[in-house]
Amino acid sequence: MLQESKRIKSANYVSNYEAIFACPICHSTMKVIQSKSLICSKHHTFDFAKQGYINFTSHSIKTKYGKELFEARRKLITEGSFYKPLSHAIAKVINEHVGEKKETITILDTGCGEGSHLSTICDTVSSDFFKSVVGVGIDLSKEGILSASKNYSDKIWAVADLANTPYKDKQFDVILNILSPSNYVEFNRLLKSDGLLIKIVPQNGYLKELREYLFHKPEKQSYSNAETVERFNENFQLADSFRLSYTLNLNKSLIQLLVQMTPLTWTATEQRVKSFLNKDSAQITVDLEILIGKRQ
Ligand SMILES: C[S@@+](CC[C@H](N)C(=O)[O-])C[C@H]1O[C@@H](n2cnc3c(N)ncnc32)[C@H](O)[C@@H]1O
Ligand SMILES: [Zn+2]
Known part of the structure; x- marks a missing residue:
């Protein structure tokens, strides 16, 4: 009922x-x-x-991102404030670039996962900058969208491919693309002519303490995002970019959530993961690049 x-x-x-x-x-x-x-x-x-969500995929697609990962991500974002500086920075960017011109801002999060980023960002834009916000989130993972629609009912959630979205041309003021794959042809099609693309990519220091602990091979320890940034620049006019870096001290329960929420542990040995889980506290760095693009 x-x-x-x-x-x-x-x-x-x-x-x-x-x-x-x-x-x-x-x-x-x-x-x-x-x-x-x-x-x-x-x-x-x-x-x-x-x-309450809509499924636009014709067949069920199994992704590696499961229920446990999304649940851990949600708790780390909402209870652990793990990405709070990020959501505040994104809300500020939205207000600076779009806010002055619009009373209502329509935001599409592509690869939104379990939806906490979109929800937090929409809340911050409306509470701090007094804008009315329409939030739309899509992800290919049904588990992610299921969790999003259970927890956040005032948004439009859909299981859909970000390369073939169920939306008309030029519907969105902002497209978010947080730690997810991109499809620039589709993003161009979906954005209004004065719309903004905000893409978040990890930098060298992202979760570096965890990566150093889990892996001994240097290539697994660092991120190289030069190609990602280059592709962004080829497809969008870079309006601004900045690096957001901070270190948090996690307690034991947040360490458990961190280990569950990151794909990094998929390729680590069980023994290294277990030993990390035994720690009582850990310093963890979040190091991200925020790319802000306009249509060319
Ligand atoms: C690292 S997760 C990031 C999720 C979320 N943005 C966050 O930061 O918590 C990458 C997400 O991209 C989604 N994804 C991958 N390919 C996709 C596609 N073609 N269409 C929509 N979502 C996709 C995955 O299902 C996953 O939820
Ligand atoms: Zn049709």
């Missing part, structure tokens, strides 16, 4: 924004029908799940 009402509530909310959708199969316009499905003019139909 409760879940049924969540599906209806979400379908009714999405119907206010149905104009942004385009069928991912035939690209025609879409409508919410019977508080239950999104249907295009050629009758391709996508149902709202009982948790």
Whole structure:
């Protein structure tokens, strides 16, 4: 009963924004029908799940990102404030570049995972800068979107490929792309002409203490993002970029969450992971580059 009402509530909310959708199969316009499905003019139909999200993929795609990883990520973001300086920095960038011109800002997070970044950023933009925000999040992982729609009901969540999104051209003021793959052709298509792309890439110091502890081979210890940054520059006009670096002291329970939330532990030996988990506290560095792009 409760879940049924969540599906209806979400379908009714999405119907206010149905104009942004385009069928991912035939690209025609879409409508919410019977508080239950999104249907295009050629009758391709996508149902709202009982948790309120829409699945636009035609077959289930297994990603390596599972329920446990997303749950740990959510707790580290919301309870551990692990990425708080990042969400504040992004909210500030959005306000500086877009805020002055708009009362309502539409934000799409591509590869949003379990949605805590999008939720925190939307909350900060509206509370600190008094803007009305529409938040839309997509990820290929059903586990991620399931968690997002369970925890954050005032957003539009969809299981979808960021290379073939279910939205019309030029619908978004801001596209976020946080530690996720990019598709610049699609991002260009989706952004309004004065829209902003904000891409977050890890830098050399990102989780360096954990990487140094887990791996002995130097190539696994460092990130090289020169190619990623180069590709960004080829496709978008770089309006600004800056590095955000800080070190946190994690207690034992936050250490457990860190180990669960990062793909780094997938390739480490069990013994090294266990030994890291036995620590009572650990200093961990977050070192990120924030790339801010405009359409060329
Ligand atoms: C490292 S995670 C980052 C998740 C989230 N942005 C965060 O920082 O917590 C990368 C995410 O990209 C998603 N992803 C990978 N390829 C994708 C695609 N083609 N379309 C949509 N999402 C994709 C994965 O499912 C995963 O959730
Ligand atoms: Zn269609």
